[in-house]
Amino acid sequence: MSDKPVSTSNKIVLQLVVWIPLLATAFAIYSLWGRFITPVDLTLLLVGYILCALGITIGYHRMLTHKGFEAPGWIRGFFLICGSMAFQGPALNWAATHIQHHANSDEEGDPHSPLKSFFHAHVGWILDDFSPDVPRYAGPLLKDKLVVFVSKTFLVWALLSLLIPFLVGYAFGGLKGGIYGFIWGGLVRMFLNHHVTWAVNSVCHTYGGREFVTTDQSRNNLLVGLLAMGEGWHNNHHAFPRSANHGMHWWQIDPSAYIIGTLEKFGLIRNVVRIAPERLAKRRLAADVQEERDVLPGVVLETGTAAALMAGTVAEAVSQAAAQQPPL
Numbered sequence: 001m002s003d004k005p006v007s008t009s010n011k012i013v014l015q016l017v018v019w020i021p022l023l024a025t026a027f028a029i030y031s032l033w034g035r036f037i038t039p040v041d042l043t044l045l046l047v048g049y050i051l052c053a054l055g056i057t058i059g060y061h062r063m064l065t066h067k068g069f070e071a072p073g074w075i076r077g078f079f080l081i082c083g084s085m086a087f088q089g090p091a092l093n094w095a096a097t098h099i100q101h102h103a104n105s106d107e108e109g110d111p112h113s114p115l116k117s118f119f120h121a122h123v124g125w126i127l128d129d130f131s132p133d134v135p136r137y138a139g140p141l142l143k144d145k146l147v148v149f150v151s152k153t154f155l156v157w158a159l160l161s162l163l164i165p166f167l168v169g170y171a172f173g174g175l176k177g178g179i180y181g182f183i184w185g186g187l188v189r190m191f192l193n194h195h196v197t198w199a200v201n202s203v204c205h206t207y208g209g210r211e212f213v214t215t216d217q218s219r220n221n222l223l224v225g226l227l228a229m230g231e232g233w234h235n236n237h238h239a240f241p242r243s244a245n246h247g248m249h250w251w252q253i254d255p256s257a258y259i260i261g262t263l264e265k266f267g268l269i270r271n272v273v274r275i276a277p278e279r280l281a282k283r284r285l286a287a288d289v290q291e292e293r294d295v296l297p298g299v300v301l302e303t304g305t306a307a308a309l310m311a312g313t314v315a316e317a318v319s320q321a322a323a324q325q326p327p328l
């Protein structure tokens with residue numbers, strides 16, 4: 001974890017970003033009793049939710065952090081901007097935090113392990129002075145001009161994600177329509193996107209089944225799988241971080257993988273990373289630490305505490321995988 005202290009202004013902003021959408025959602029639900037939600041509000045919420053969720057799952061996570069496929073600038077720019085609109089921080093910070101999670105998953109140095117507490121894994125770590133170490137964990141990404149540009153202009157895209165629903169609501173219903181558009185398409189959408197992404201960190205390291213032997217507590221969770229566009233198949237993801245598909249069976253619904261597959265079919269993206277059935281079969285029986293730590297080309301994960309603990313955690317992981325839990 002970086003020693004850089006978080007500034008007071010940053011701390012205030014983080015508190016606001018966590019609590020205001022929660023209060024706005026409570027207000028939006030309360031307001032339903034006095035005024036029914038309009039089709040414009042619902043459309044803004046759904047379209048905003050889906051675009052931001054895909055920005056995180058396809059853009060920030062599978063494309064940027066794990067290089068699960070290669071894409072031309074306009075597709076990369078589109079997904080990274082959608083990811084920025086989800087209000088989860090600049091792309092580079094997100095990638096560095098997530099690589100640090102893979103490097104130390106459920107060990108000392110994991111930014112958000114539920115072994116500390118479920119609340120800490122869900123949101124406490126954000127409120128708790130965490131600051132990402134971009135050069136150390138996402139160094140190769142600093143050479144990518146587009147990624148650096150979208151990261152530096154993060155605030156523009158994040159604020160646009162609030163302004164656009166206000167303007168659309170305003171166009172349909174004047175000032176009142178604008179305010180409700182802002183609440184449903186901006187703040188409620190942000191609240192849902194946040195908690196579903198955070199659930200991958202908290203729920204998917206606590207509840208669910210384990211198909212593959214890994215050195216952490218990652219789990220496959222059907223509910224998070226559905227809500228988070230396929231990211232809930234998190235044990236699969238820790239076993240094969242580079243894979244563009246997180247669902248490894250036809251019944252493991254993974255909308256992000258379907259979109260990636262469609263873009264590939266149309267020739268818009270290439271070099272999509274997928275795992276051969278033989279490798280899947282091998283990993284059901286034994287851990288492969290090398291594969292688990294292959295998170296992003298060019299990033300070599302240090303083998304400190306994690307390596308020293310590896311022998312013990314692998315043995316533990318094998319016994320946990322044997323005693324599989326139900327998926328929810």
Ligand SMILES: [Zn+2]
Pocket residue numbers: 101105200201205218234238
């Ligand atoms: Zn994880």
Ligand SMILES: [Zn+2]
Pocket residue numbers: 061065066098102237241
């Ligand atoms: Zn990952």
